[in-house]
Amino acid sequence: MSSSPVKHQLFVQFARVGKTLSNPHRLALLEFLAQGERSVDALARLSGLSIANTSQHLQQLRQAGLATTRKSGQFVHYQLAGDEVVVLLEALRRVAEQHLAEVERLVKTHLASKDHLEPIPADELLKRMKQKRVTVIDVRPPEEYAAGHVAGALNIPLEELEKHWKELPTSREIVAYCRGPYCLLAYEAVAKLRHRGLKARRMEKGFPEWRQAGLPVEM
């Protein structure tokens, strides 16, 4: 059949993308990149990998078309190649969540137990923000906040939460968010806030998904 080799060539190309999704460290790097662009050594520090190893994984991401680079001085900044990549990661997560018992177990034992109240969906949050019924806090580090955040959110990194008790409302609900559905910063922030008697919830998903949904963002 004449069409078979072409078709196979296409699948070979699709498999290249699949292959880059086959390593947990690369997935972690992609999640960091979903926050915004990062230099190689920033990513190495975030991921805990060696510089050389990080560099090699990043090059694979670039070769598979998942990331692009921008050179500025001696730094090379990597960023996601486009929104479709966020969609792909989301689809991967969803399949894993839905069909792998191990994922369910991990989420149940480590995440769900930390947050009994329902997380608030993005659209619902936006509605309440317009009515000024909530205070939204971004618990990521300042660099990530600076690279883009939910419009109107305050930046209170998790480590500095204690210093900012006074700025937080006691009656109004507080909503925390961080990097994505499996970023634990927001879970921990909510736990701390509740421990102090404040009304706190977690935003469903995280900043990359918020931006990807086209909701209002500030830089």
Next chain:
Amino acid sequence: MSSSPVKHQLFVQFARVGKTLSNPHRLALLEFLAQGERSVDALARLSGLSIANTSQHLQQLRQAGLATTRKSGQFVHYQLAGDEVVVLLEALRRVAEQHLAEVERLVKTHLASKDHLEPIPADELLKRMKQKRVTVIDVRPPEEYAAGHVAGALNIPLEELEKHWKELPTSREIVAYCRGPYCLLAYEAVAKLRHRGLKARRMEKGFPEWRQAGLPVEM
């Protein structure tokens, strides 16, 4: 950091799914499965792999949560684990298409040249079907047609196209579809129909995407 190991465990699980997408033969098997359930040896014949090899790839799909099995007599029927899997495959394709130059080259040289007219999107096709302005033909083999097809479509397998000239309208437009965006049957059918002077176009995407979009299906 206490959250790190849990998070890494999650990425390890996601990577399991990614790994199963890293082999072109498995992707081909997934595309066949997207048409409907199939026995192991049907899939072996379709893919051209040995039975044992096919079986092993299928087991990997099952272990990664992408496929499920149903045993009936001596046959084991595999099928996709859910619609999220179709979404995932679609996302994978889209990223590859958008960012891999090699995919663009393959599509341009082997597919685009065979079909100068725009393919018709599913929703547009549905509208015209209701107005009875088009004849829709399903050019897949009868077994696949029998397992489910676009409501109202005629089954005219590519090899039998010549036998059915008389049944086809000469003035009304004919729309052909097959297995998916990279299935070539519809391209070839359109080429043959045009060569005979009929007005023919291809449906954008294929049957799995049609079904997944919730559009009307017949069994």
Next chain:
DNA sequence: CTGTTATTCAATTGATCTATTGAATATTAG
């Protein structure tokens, strides 16, 4: 019960992937 068919299992070989190491390149500061 025997032979047949569909599927899976187990063992092997060659290929590919990962992390590490140390060196090479490139940009900037002094």
Next chain:
DNA sequence: CTAATATTCAATAGATCAATTGAATAACAG
């Protein structure tokens, strides 16, 4: 120009993957 920093390159060793082969199950037909 020299030293320092950020990144990449090249070579290596150990682990994992893919396809083949032949055998093992399991369901069915006669």
